Amino acid sequence: VNMQSLIRNRFKSNSALYVVAFIIAAFELSVVVLTRFPQVSEDYKAFYITRTVSCPPVGEGQAYKLGTKVSLASVVSSNRTAYLGCGWHWKEKDGTWTKGAVSRLFMSVTPPASDLLLKLDVSAYAGIRENQEVDVSVNGTHLTRWVLPSHQVQEVTALIPRELAQDGRLEIQFNPLHLVLPAERGPSDREPRIGMFVKSFTISKSAN
């Protein structure tokens, strides 16, 4: 069967072929124009288009019930990855290492009536330095800087003003300031740099 004849028989004349070609060309040109005007979030633009940040955009996140303790240990958590954004190392038995300069948790919560308290069980690592420093911010607002002695398991907290969670969305960001290579693996440019080991986190209503 001559497919071309079949297609051409659909059109009464060569002019019709030109008209169809013109319509298709106009459509394709309009799509090309659309590529110049992406309608995306700043997060999307920064990660995918300008490539200026290391964390991809995230959606609303999994619903989190205030007061729930979420373990980041591989052995107990089945859905922990639902809260993990970018910047986390592979799971380990007791918890998860942050990876690189930015690590994020994200979730959706019921808009709180009072301030919230973020609580983490962590152990820091800063190589030869005595302390690791970690900047903490929520939804883009800087909250505090933790100074964490190396190799000590401890509980750290940060107060989240309720205004920051009014849209029901929490994006918590950790920026360890002194990134180091895992000591046992030796220096390698390809190894991810770590800073803080997180065993679990809890977000609850602040007592104050």
Added chain:
Amino acid sequence: MSKPLITPKQASFLNLLGPLQSSLRTKRSTSSSTHSPGAPVAPLQSQHAFSPILIVLILFFASRAFMYVVLGTAAGDFSAGKVTRALCQWDCGWYSGLIESGYNLWPVPANGEANWAFFPLYPLLAASVKKLLALSPVIAGQLVSNVAALAAGFVAAKILRNTSALIAFCTIFYFGPFSFYFASVYTESLFVFLTLSCFLFLSKRQYLAAGAVAALLSATRSVGVMMTLVIVAAAFQDHLAKGNSIRSFPLAALRNPPLVLAVFLAPLGLFVYMGYLHFYMGDALAFSHVQRAWDRQIGNPFRILLWALKTDDLGAFIRTGEVSVRWMALWTVLALALTGYLAWLHRFPEALFTLLCILIPLSTHIASMPRYVIGLAPLLIVSSQILASNRILMMIALPTLTLSNVYLLVLWQALKAVLA
């Protein structure tokens, strides 16, 4: 210097592949191979000793039985479910997700990977099959892949009008290295089928039909859009073959309405997908931008190839199946060599297509190059013709290629990184 397997004159693209094959073996002209490029194409005359359809059917089903035995033996479980799962690795997961629930609005939070990278035609077909026959996404995808692989065999039988070449093609395509991609939930078999169909129409100068198929090709994989240039190149070669000048080509092309429509039709699949992405998630180029999540960014393809060739990881791959960039680079070199051979044969449209389909992904990364290479239909065709030109070569190469695929298939089901 030894005599070439195929002389450029015999291998003119417009005389195309079938008659060329017979000239390979007999070294004499056939009625088709002496056909003047400018004259209407004569009806194809099959030179198959056996029914080509039967050859394709037998080799296809034998290969699937063979694959089943290898996968079942490697996994220690011959149940259909286990074998199906063993065949579904790496991107099969992405495609299964697409078939099941379409495009995601948000990427994977950890790394930004998203299924916008995967073009829509194949998952759309599989999703339709899934819905019609109430199958699982993986089974539906594998069904589409296998039907496309079978259809590609039939198209190849129309192109390769010589039994030995067809057997060589079916052996490489169904049994050869990485042939499991054509049975798994990947776009490769559909891509090969559509590419072969395009070239078949081009060989008959049915530009409009070629353009329509190319539109489907550009909705299958991003590099499919390169068929647009191939259509122009084929028309240009045809124009010159008729004794016309280079300068008269633009006007002659514009006066050929089927050709004009074909050129705008060919990239339509890509543009429809881009339009969809814009209205779905705001970025018509999301399929390209998302490559960042896989560490792909544009660079010099030859520098990337050179870097990959200089690595020293082939031994680890052979011993344990670990990822080897040199292995990927060697496949790329083989593909470039075959592309050069196509060009030397004056099969410029085919050479152009394979060159672009190699260089574009290579310019971003060496990863997955063996898969991209094995899915290039002109290379499958010319490899078959080379093998079929020498009986001893064919008798050695075909079992070797089949055996190599057994090793690769075992690695594949064990989820070794070598095949990522």
